[in-house]
Amino acid sequence: MPGATDSAGAPDPQGPGRLPERVAAVVPAKDEGARLGATLEALSRVESVDLVVVVDDGSTDETLSVARRHGAETVRHETNMGKAQAMTSGAEVVRRLEAAEGQHRTDVPRALLFVDADLEDSAANLGVLCVPVLAGDADMAIATLPPQRTAGGGFGFVVQMARDGIAQLAGRTMVQPLSGMRCITREAFEAVLPLARGWGVEVGLTVDVLRNKGRVVEVPVELHHRVTGRGLRAQLHRMRQYRDVARALKVRERG
Numbered sequence: 001m002p003g004a005t006d007s008a009g010a011p012d013p014q015g016p017g018r019l020p021e022r023v024a025a026v027v028p029a030k031d032e033g034a035r036l037g038a039t040l041e042a043l044s045r046v047e048s049v050d051l052v053v054v055v056d057d058g059s060t061d062e063t064l065s066v067a068r069r070h071g072a073e074t075v076r077h078e079t080n081m082g083k084a085q086a087m088t089s090g091a092e093v094v095r096r097l098e099a100a101e102g103q104h105r106t107d108v109p110r111a112l113l114f115v116d117a118d119l120e121d122s123a124a125n126l127g128v129l130c131v132p133v134l135a136g137d138a139d140m141a142i143a144t145l146p147p148q149r150t151a152g153g154g155f156g157f158v159v160q161m162a163r164d165g166i167a168q169l170a171g172r173t174m175v176q177p178l179s180g181m182r183c184i185t186r187e188a189f190e191a192v193l194p195l196a197r198g199w200g201v202e203v204g205l206t207v208d209v210l211r212n213k214g215r216v217v218e219v220p221v222e223l224h225h226r227v228t229g230r231g232l233r234a235q236l237h238r239m240r241q242y243r244d245v246a247r248a249l250k251v252r253e254r255g
Helices: 033-043 063-069 083-100 120-134 157-170 186-191 198-211 232-254
Strands: 023-029 049-057 073-077 111-114 140-144 182-184 216-220
Touching (some): 023 033, 023 120, 033 049, 033 120, 049 083, 049 120, 063 073, 073 083, 083 111, 083 186, 083 198, 111 120, 111 186, 120 182, 120 216, 140 198, 157 198, 157 232, 182 186, 182 198, 186 198, 198 216, 198 232
Parallel strands (some): 023 049, 023 111, 140 216
Antiparallel strands (some): 111 182, 140 182
8 A cells, every 4th residue: 555564474363354344433532522523524424434432531521412413322431541441442332332233253343443533624534544454454554644734742752762662672663653543453452452551552552463463554644633732731741641651661571
């Protein structure tokens, strides 16, 4: 696929004839009522997505009601449990819904598409991220984003630590190691549970899938989200992110 890089030679864990045909989007959301509606409307235009699950991770705004108004399946955490648990809860809802649909054991589960709640209209571009997984060319596809429309990102310290850590532990240099938009087969996802805690979830997921001989590609996707900025609140967020990424890498060094 143009613009994608992969790890060559890894076996296909699904085997011939076991490719997923559909995609379930899982949207972790914390106080995203102002942006979530536009994101869900855009997701409805992604042809391969036929199921959307919003995980309200302890929101205090109208996130849950917005999700329901847009027809998404929902699950709510009464208190904030973090992105890793939100992703896990969303995947479990997908599994239960598929069981309720009467899926036979020989049926291939939907691929999982993890979507940030603040992508708004740009979420309509996520179809391209699903292509390598649905085609059987990758077990996990990670979106790489263009320069964002709004300035105010970080200084790159966490990104560099994540990139170096993945390279050391799994032998790959990732373009955007912290990207949260990922399409992954159910088999690859369930093989690496439990996920790394907090903001280390993406780094942990990448290392674990690669170590499991999973084929990982990075795919350029025209996505835009709210940037964190550089104020006090943003700096506190980056401190927590640095802590969680370092912890995820340290755990995997010992593993």
